[in-house]
Amino acid sequence: xxxxxxxxxxxxxxxIPTIRNLxxxxxxxxxxxxxxLIIVQxxxxxxxxxxxxxxxxxxxxxxxxxxxxxxxSSCISFKDSACRCFGYMVSxxxxxxxxxxxxxxxxxxxGKQINALEQHIKNLLCPSTPLFFNTLYDPFREGxxxxxxxxxxxxxxxxxxxSHGLWxxxxxxxxxxxxxxxxxxxSRYVDAVLTIPKGTLFPMCGMNLAFDRDxxxxxxxxxxxxxxxxxxxxxxxxAGWCIKVICDHLGLGVKTGLPYIWxxxxxxxxxxxxKEYKGIFWQEEIIPFFQSATLSKDSTTVQKxxxxxxxxxxxxxxxxxxxxxxxxDAMETWIQAWDELNPTKAN
Amino acid sequence: xxxxxxKDDEVDIVIGALQPDLTSFMEQWRxxxxxxxLIIVQxxxxxxxxxxxxxxxxxxxxxxxxxxxxxxxxNAISFSGYSCRxxxxxxxxxxxxxxxxxxxxxxxxxxxxxxxAISQHIINLTTPATPFFFNTLYDPFCEGxxxxxxxxxxxxxxxxxxxxxxLWxxxxxxxxxxxxxxxxxxxSRYVDAVLTVPARTMLPVSGINISFNNELVGPALLPAFRLxxxxxxxxxxxxxxxxxxxxxxxCDHLRLGVKSGLPYVWRQERGxxxxxxxKEWEGVxxxxxxxxxFQSVRLSESAVTAEDCVVEIASSVKEHLGxxxxxxxxxxxTMVEWIKLWKRVRAN
Numbered sequence: 001x002x003x004x005x006x007x008x009x010x011x012x013x014x015x016i017p018t019i020r021n022l023x024x025x026x027x028x029x030x031x032x033x034x035x036x037l038i039i040v041q042x043x044x045x046x047x048x049x050x051x052x053x054x055x056x057x058x059x060x061x062x063x064x065x066x067x068x069x070x071x072x073s074s075c076i077s078f079k080d081s082a083c084r085c086f087g088y089m090v091s092x093x094x095x096x097x098x099x100x101x102x103x104x105x106x107x108x109x110x111g112k113q114i115n116a117l118e119q120h121i122k123n124l125l126c127p128s129t130p131l132f133f134n135t136l137y138d139p140f141r142e143g144x145x146x147x148x149x150x151x152x153x154x155x156x157x158x159x160x161x162x163s164h165g166l167w168x169x170x171x172x173x174x175x176x177x178x179x180x181x182x183x184x185x186x187s188r189y190v191d192a193v194l195t196i197p198k199g200t201l202f203p204m205c206g207m208n209l210a211f212d213r214d215x216x217x218x219x220x221x222x223x224x225x226x227x228x229x230x231x232x233x234x235x236x237x238x239a240g241w242c243i244k245v246i247c248d249h250l251g252l253g254v255k256t257g258l259p260y261i262w263x264x265x266x267x268x269x270x271x272x273x274x275k276e277y278k279g280i281f282w283q284e285e286i287i288p289f290f291q292s293a294t295l296s297k298d299s300t301t302v303q304k305x306x307x308x309x310x311x312x313x314x315x316x317x318x319x320x321x322x323x324x325x326x327x328x329d330a331m332e333t334w335i336q337a338w339d340e341l342n343p344t345k346a347n
Numbered sequence: 348x349x350x351x352x353x354k355d356d357e358v359d360i361v362i363g364a365l366q367p368d369l370t371s372f373m374e375q376w377r378x379x380x381x382x383x384x385l386i387i388v389q390x391x392x393x394x395x396x397x398x399x400x401x402x403x404x405x406x407x408x409x410x411x412x413x414x415x416x417x418x419x420x421x422n423a424i425s426f427s428g429y430s431c432r433x434x435x436x437x438x439x440x441x442x443x444x445x446x447x448x449x450x451x452x453x454x455x456x457x458x459x460x461x462x463x464a465i466s467q468h469i470i471n472l473t474t475p476a477t478p479f480f481f482n483t484l485y486d487p488f489c490e491g492x493x494x495x496x497x498x499x500x501x502x503x504x505x506x507x508x509x510x511x512x513x514l515w516x517x518x519x520x521x522x523x524x525x526x527x528x529x530x531x532x533x534x535s536r537y538v539d540a541v542l543t544v545p546a547r548t549m550l551p552v553s554g555i556n557i558s559f560n561n562e563l564v565g566p567a568l569l570p571a572f573r574l575x576x577x578x579x580x581x582x583x584x585x586x587x588x589x590x591x592x593x594x595x596x597x598c599d600h601l602r603l604g605v606k607s608g609l610p611y612v613w614r615q616e617r618g619x620x621x622x623x624x625x626k627e628w629e630g631v632x633x634x635x636x637x638x639x640x641f642q643s644v645r646l647s648e649s650a651v652t653a654e655d656c657v658v659e660i661a662s663s664v665k666e667h668l669g670x671x672x673x674x675x676x677x678x679x680x681t682m683v684e685w686i687k688l689w690k691r692v693r694a695n
Contacts, residue, residue, distance in 0.1 A: 109457075132548075132549055132550065132551075132638060132642075133544055133548050133549065133550035133551075133607070134550075134551075135512060135514065135520075135550060135551065135552075135553065135607050136514070136519060136534065137538060143532070143534070143535060143536055144534070144536065145519075145521055145525050145529065145532060146521075146522075146525065147519070147520050147521060147522075147551050147553065148520050148521055148522040148525075148551060148553065148581065148582070148585070148588065149522070149551025149552075149553075149585060149588035149591075149634060150522075150551055150634070151634045151635050151637075151638045152631065152634075152635070153635055154638070164483065166483065166484070171484065171492075171493070171495065172483075172495050172496050173493060173494075173495060173496055174494075174495075174496040174497070174498075177493050177494065177496075181493065184491065184493065185491075186484065186491065186492070187491060188491055188492065188539055188540075189539065190485060190538055190539050190540040191536055191537070191538050191539070192538045192540060196481055197544075197545050197548035198548075199545070199547055199548070200480075200481050200545035200546075200548060201480055201481065202480070202481035202482075202483055203480075203481075203482075203483060203495050203496060203497025203498055204497075205483070205495070205496070205497075233496065234497070236497075237496070237497040240497070256481075256483050276496075280500065283497070283499050283500075284499055284500070284501055287480065287499045287502075
């Protein structure tokens with residue numbers, strides 16, 4: 001009997017930022033090989049990153065990014081994995097799955113290897129339920145449904161824009177927490193996918209993430225981080241707050257939970273602290289900003305929403321630090337670059 | 348982070364008895380119930396004497412007790428069926444109340460050992476909730492977990508937990524249409540998490556397995572929303588869904604938390620979904636109005652206690668939902684009567 005074709009084989013790109021090597025792909029080979037990879041090489045462009053044989057890929061280093069975007073390449077971070085969002089921009093596919101190069105295949109409690117990509121695809125292809133909380137989590141999963149009291153008019157759900165996966169082993173803690181609990185490991189397998197309710201923000205981690213480019217792609221900008229910037233390790237957080245405000249506005253869903261991957265590398269907490277330091281203070285202002293951000297009725301596309309948001313960033317967060325004025329500008333540049341590389345298809 | 352230990356005498360386990368023989372139920376729960384004081388309330392419609400095994404520290408209330416205490420309010424407030432447990436809440440003087448349906452027994456963990464749902468509820472109620480920002484690793488206060496990167500530090504102390512909603516293995520709390528359509532659908536998925544339901548997010552609270560902080564939200568656990576054809580199986584009621592949303596609005600307004608997830612109980616088969624559907628489907632229909640109402644209701648700044656909040660919600664129900672269906676009108680009146688009764692009983 002022929003095996004079923006890998007789901008969304010020609011509709012999904014796997015975006016991987018890397019600075020070291022791609023050895024981790026060997027473990028993922030059974031799950032990733034059918035798919036096209038977009039490798040975004042950060043750091044020294046003269047270094048050659050070896051891609052294991054048998055993978056279909058395109059690879060971009062800093063020189064490529066500069067050539068393709070010209071002056072607009074200023075919006076893409078350097079010496080930070082935030083550069084991965086360049087991969088989102090150049091992709092021609094509907095779906096993106098992004099994963100860090102220190103993330104491996106995890107096992108579920110029965111010992112079976114988890115096909116994280118397959119789970120993300122399931123999450124993206126079935127609706128979200130942000131308007132009312134289902135106590136049995138994802139009602140569309142096998143073996144579950146909507147509970148008593150859940151209005152029938154809300155049971156169709158909304159399209160899912162983002163699927164946020166989790167991590168076993170090294171948890172995604174900030175530097176202060178890492179310093180206090182250097183040995184804590186996440187060993188709890190929570191067998192749930194759930195929709196993050198409308199109006200609720202969350203910390204989006206870019207280690208194990210999938211999304212629908214058509215629905216939310218332009219909002220997945222990972223900001224200005226790393227070299228020459230006052231902050232790092234807030235790239236995915238920033239994108240997460242932006243996409244959540246926009247998804248809430250456009251009636252799209254964001255899921256979190258399964259799949260788990262195995263996160264193998266604990267980054268140096270002292271290095272992290274230096275990167276995050278300003279962010280830890282700034283997020284006290286940033287969070288209330290996003291929690292109260294509203295978008296106008298006229299913002300009916302992701303780009304319009306994002307540009308409106310960028311103006312609000314400049315206006316309201318510019319007073320916190322001039323960095324946000326730069327960031328707001330970069331957000332605009334990103335949209336220009338996105339639109340140029342992704343012209344709207346004529347009907 | 349460790350939660351502070353509470354004294355056993357701060358807890359009441361309130362059981363509404365809808366069946367005459369509680370022997371099996373109580374024996375199965377004995378290892379987890381026996382430390383605590385129990386309040387058992389017999390459904391006033393249930394005739395005869397309840398069978399209760401020995402060896403528990405308990406108070407039993409029957410129809411005559413209810414009539415004596417409630418007196419003239421008895422016209423507005425019905426304690427029949429599942430609502431009998433609210434009389435138990437009214438009588439309780441303890442800080443934490445845990446309530447489980449009498450057709451549920453302890454669930455088993457992956458080692459086959461019975462799960463102590465009581466302890467888990469107590470843990471949920473006595474550790475902070477985090478309603479203002481979602482933690483992707485769920486409960487940050489449980490062992491082996493914490494707040495993730497990107498979680499604002501100013502929100503990490505959390506707020507007090509007002510309500511803890513547990514779940515059910517085997518017979519899940521589905522409505523009659525769903526269970527009729529999928530008669531073999533049983534819940535066998537054990538999700539090892541407790542999470543805080545975010546502020547301003549509404550949820551359907553099932554009364555099958557809940558606990559709450561009586562001091563903080565007690566008055567909001569009320570028997571108000573009675574269907575015309577309300578019955579003695581959960582498929583024929585939505586009173587807990589109504590009450591749960593009242594409690595959520597109160598908690599959101601008073602900056603308290605509502606948790607959902609562990610513990611699980613094992614819910615035994617009872618009743619027939621198809622039969623219930625034939626009898627009662629109005630509850631399902633009414634949710635269409637109930638949910639948008641609770642999602643949009645806002646309370647005034649002067650409402651600083653649960654009692655104040657309930658009175659304001661009742662007034663809003665009367666104004667906005669009353670015209671749609673007499674059930675809502677009655678609910679609003681009952682809520683007001685309940686608060687009067689609550690205050691009267693507390694004053695004595």
